[in-house]
Amino acid sequence: MIELISITKVYGQEPNTVTALDRVTLKLNPNELTAVMGPSGSGKTTLLNIIGCLDSATAGEYHLDGENVAGLDLKAKARLRNEMFGFVFQAFNLLPDKTVLDNVMIPSRYSRRPRKEWKPKAMAVLEQMGIADLALRYPDQLSGGQQQRVAIARALVNDPKVILADEPTGNLDSATGREIVDVLKTLADKQGKAVVVVTHDGMVASQAHRLLQMMDGRIIDDSMLDSSSVVFSHPNF
Ligand SMILES: Nc1ncnc2c1ncn2[C@@H]1O[C@H](COP(=O)(O)OP(=O)(O)O)[C@@H](O)[C@H]1O
Ligand SMILES: [Mg+2]
Known part of the structure; x- marks a missing residue:
């Protein structure tokens, strides 16, 4: 579905360049929850941004459904970004002056979905996240875990094949973080999504099906995990 072949990303102009990604080759699959770990500055966010078509590679090939x-x-x-990807962030990134329902409806404006379906679809994904009763609240009236569920609902509203989450549990206590990872894992297991989660948290990573470890813009390890895997957090964060 998604294939990166020797993707390199260089920021800046000579002589002040930074190689954020260095010949990264990677396939992502449906039904897979992939955790990405690595020290700060190792290229995790750059990798998500390129996968999500928020940024372009300097070199290499990127094939998405064969294109x-x-x-x-x-x-x-x-268009590809809005149809294929849902994004989830550490800071939730909800609009404070809009209700939960309006926040979740935002991506619909950039879709081909007819306007009359926006609200029922948004309610359906809120229902799926178990928070339909919060639809008319404002973000600051919700707990962190509830806000992240709203953000996941918003990420799901255009039926993306891929969910990209950058430290989605970074602002949550560990029990709530665990719930959010369970939600993301269910999207992979039950809905066939490819889910990529950048995390510093070994507990979060150990829930994944697969673990990528990055260092200096390279993937230094790519392993399938089993349910008994223990993943240690990197000491240099
Ligand atoms: N927009 C940018 N301009 C210049 N350098 C950048 C930019 N974004 C990231 N970098 C650099 O690229 C490297 C990788 O960054 P990033 O992908 O954010 O790492 P991580 O998410 O693993 O902390 C770092 O050295 C960072 O300073
Ligand atoms: Mg980052």
Whole structure:
């Protein structure tokens, strides 16, 4: 479904360049929850941004459902981004002056979905996240765990094949973080999504099916985990 071949990302101009990704080759599969770990600055966010078509690679090939993403113009990329990917962030990134329902409906504006379906679809994903009763509240009236469920609902509203989550449990206590990882894992197990979660937390990573470890812009390890795996957090965070 998603294949990166020798993807390199260089930021800045000579002589002040930073190689954020260095020849990364990677396939992502449906039904798979992949955790990405690595020290700060190792390229985790850059990798998610390139996978999610938020940023372009400097070199390498990126195939998405057989299409070479590098060859697409900005408009085609934007459409692909809105249809294929759902994004979840550490800080939830909900709009404070909009209700939960309105927040979840936002991505629909950039979809082909007819307007009359926006609200029922948003309610359906809120239902799926177990928070339909919070639809008319505002983000600051919710707990962190509830806000992250809203953000996941928003990520799901356009039926993406891929969910990209950058430290989604970073602002949550460990019990709530565990619940959020369970939600993400269910999306992989029961709905066939490919889910990628960047995390510093070994407990979160150990729930994943697969663990990528990054260092200096490279994937230094790519392993399948079994349910008894224990993943230790990196000491240098
Ligand atoms: N927009 C940018 N401009 C310049 N350098 C960047 C930019 N984004 C990231 N970097 C650099 O690229 C490297 C990888 O960053 P990042 O992907 O954010 O790492 P991580 O998420 O693992 O902490 C770091 O050295 C960072 O400073
Ligand atoms: Mg990061």
